[in-house]
Amino acid sequence: MTEVIHQHKRSDAPAPPPPAEPVTGQAASQQFICNAVPVGVGGFALTTFTLGLYTSGILNAKGEVLVLALAAVYGGLTQFVAGLFALRRGDLFPAAFMTSYGAFWFSFVGLITYVVPHAGTAAPQAVTTFLCMWTVITLIFTIATLGTNWTVFLTFIVFDIAIILEDIGNGAGSAGIKHLGGWFEMLLAAMAWYIVMAEVVNETLKKDIFPLFPFKRSLIGNAA
Numbered sequence: 001m002t003e004v005i006h007q008h009k010r011s012d013a014p015a016p017p018p019p020a021e022p023v024t025g026q027a028a029s030q031q032f033i034c035n036a037v038p039v040g041v042g043g044f045a046l047t048t049f050t051l052g053l054y055t056s057g058i059l060n061a062k063g064e065v066l067v068l069a070l071a072a073v074y075g076g077l078t079q080f081v082a083g084l085f086a087l088r089r090g091d092l093f094p095a096a097f098m099t100s101y102g103a104f105w106f107s108f109v110g111l112i113t114y115v116v117p118h119a120g121t122a123a124p125q126a127v128t129t130f131l132c133m134w135t136v137i138t139l140i141f142t143i144a145t146l147g148t149n150w151t152v153f154l155t156f157i158v159f160d161i162a163i164i165l166e167d168i169g170n171g172a173g174s175a176g177i178k179h180l181g182g183w184f185e186m187l188l189a190a191m192a193w194y195i196v197m198a199e200v201v202n203e204t205l206k207k208d209i210f211p212l213f214p215f216k217r218s219l220i221g222n223a224a
Contacts, residue, residue: 033089038199040082040098041192047075047105049189055166056182057175068109076105093144100141104134128171135163150213151198155191162188 047070054064080102087095111130116123142156162184169178198210 033085035199035203036082036085036089036091036098037094038196040079040086040094040102041199042196043074043076043079043082044098044101044105045189045192045196047071048185048192052182052185052189054182055178055185057179058182068112071105071109076102076109078102079105093141093148096144097141100137124170124173128167131163131167131170135160135167138163149215151191151195152212155188155195158184158188158191 047067050070051064051067053059054061054067079098083095083098083100083102086098089095107130111127115126115130119126138156138159142153142160145153145156162181165177165181165184168174169176169181194210195212198212201210202208
């Protein structure tokens with residue numbers, strides 16, 4: 001206590017250090033909010049691959065209820081929460097993608113458990129409408145990937161193909177087209193898993209072991 005009093009009396013005492021940045025500030029918060037992409041995209045990939053196993057006809061369609069459990073927890077809830085963390089971090093594209101497709105899987109559960117059983121003969125139309133609306137969202141995100149890298153861009157191209165095939169397959173009542181869409185769903189999931197692996201491994205090891213192949217120049221005409 002005496003030492004503190006003496007320091008106040010001395011005119012040549014060193015100036016106190018500047019106050020620490022509040023933990024509620026943006027910079028401080030970013031210290032503990034890391035890249036949420038591997039978490040959210042991991043949920044998207046696993047749920048999509050599992051759906052593809054059934055849509056393609058590889059597994060018995062009666063077991064497709066497994067997808068609902070994954071869609072509710074990993075593809076839906078986990079991905080949505082990861083998107084909120086990305087939003088807080090200021091990563092617009094990952095935040096928009098993960099919150100949107102987290103909501104997609106939530107609504108998919110509602111579609112299968114409530115809409116389809118109650119829609120009767122209009123069920124195929126309801127499923128097709130659902131898919132077509134999400135096709136619009138997916139195409140918008142595909143345009144946005146022109147500002148990312150080749151891996152993300154090509155992943156969304158495959159995503160577009162998969163969901164359009166499902167649009168056509170459900171709308172036309174063609175099992176063959178839906179099965180083909182299921183194969184593209186599994187390819188989409190594999191490419192998404194590569195993104196997860198690249199993000200986690202490269203960040204953890206501090207090396208670009210799994211490249212994401214950035215654009216050498218922008219695909220929309222501006223310098224990268």
